Amino acid sequence: MAESDDELFGGEHVRVYRETAGERGYHWRGTTILLLTSQGRRSGESRTTPLIHRTDGDRWVVVASKGGAPANPSWFENLQANPEATIEVRDENVPVRATTAEGEERGRLWSLMAEVWPAYDEYQARTDREIPVVVLARR
Numbered sequence: 284m285a286e287s288d289d290e291l292f293g294g295e296h297v298r299v300y301r302e303t304a305g306e307r308g309y310h311w312r313g314t315t316i317l318l319l320t321s322q323g324r325r326s327g328e329s330r331t332t333p334l335i336h337r338t339d340g341d342r343w344v345v346v347a348s349k350g351g352a353p354a355n356p357s358w359f360e361n362l363q364a365n366p367e368a369t370i371e372v373r374d375e376n377v378p379v380r381a382t383t384a385e386g387e388e389r390g391r392l393w394s395l396m397a398e399v400w401p402a403y404d405e406y407q408a409r410t411d412r413e414i415p416v417v418v419l420a421r422r
Contacts, residue, residue, distance in 0.1 A: 296333040305373030308333065314399045317343060318371040319419075321381075323357075324364035332358045335400050336372075336419075339392060343370060343379070343419040346396050351409030359415055370419055379419040392416045 289312050291299055300308035300318055309316055311333075320331045334345040347359035362368060362381040370377050384392050393416055397403045407414050 291333075293333070297331050300333065300371070305371070309373050311335075317345070319345065319358060319368060320370070321358055321361040321368040322365050324361045330358060330361060332356075334358075335396070337395055337399060339395065339418070341421065343372070344384075344392050344396060345417050345419065346393075346400075346403055347415040347417055348403055348406040351406030351414075353410055353412065355412070355415065359417065362417065367422065368419070378422050380422045382418050382420070384416040384418050389416050392418070 288299075288307050288310060291308050291311060296308055296311075296316070297318055300316070314335045315337070316333045317336045318331050319334050320329050322328070323330050336343045336345050338344070347356050349356040366381040368379055368381055370379050383389075393403070396416065403414070
C-alpha cells in the first residue's frame with residue numbers, strides 16, 4: 284500500500300513531490316504545499332523546503348513559523364540574505380522574489396494562512412518573535 288501523502292515530511296516530501304510533479308505531496312493534511320528553493324546564505328548551495336501556502340491574487344504566501352521555535356527557520360534567513368528564489372507549484376517552476384509582509388497586510392495574510400493551518404496561532408503563542416509572513420511574487 285502506498286504511503287499516505289499526509290505522512291510525507293522534509294526531504295521525502297520534496298522527493299515524492301518532484302517525482303510526481305506534485306500529483307503526490309501538493310495536497311497535504313487539508314492544505315496545499317509548494318516547494319521553495321533558496322540559496323544557502325553561508326554555503327551558497329540550493330536548499331528546498333516544502334511549505335504550506337495559499338495564493339493572494341497572483342502571489343503565494345507562506346509562514347516562517349518553525350513550529351513556534353524562538354529562531355526563524357533557515358529558509359527564511361536565506362531569503363533575507365537573497366530574496367530571489369524558485370518555487371515549484373505542482374509541475375510549474377516559478378522564479379520569485381520574497382518580501383516580508385508588515386502591518387495590516389501581515390494581519391490579513393496571517394488570518395488567511397491560519398484558516399488553513401490553525402496551529403499557526405498556537406505557534407505564535409509559543410514564541411516572543413513575530414512569526415514572519417512571506418509573500419512570493421513572480422519575477
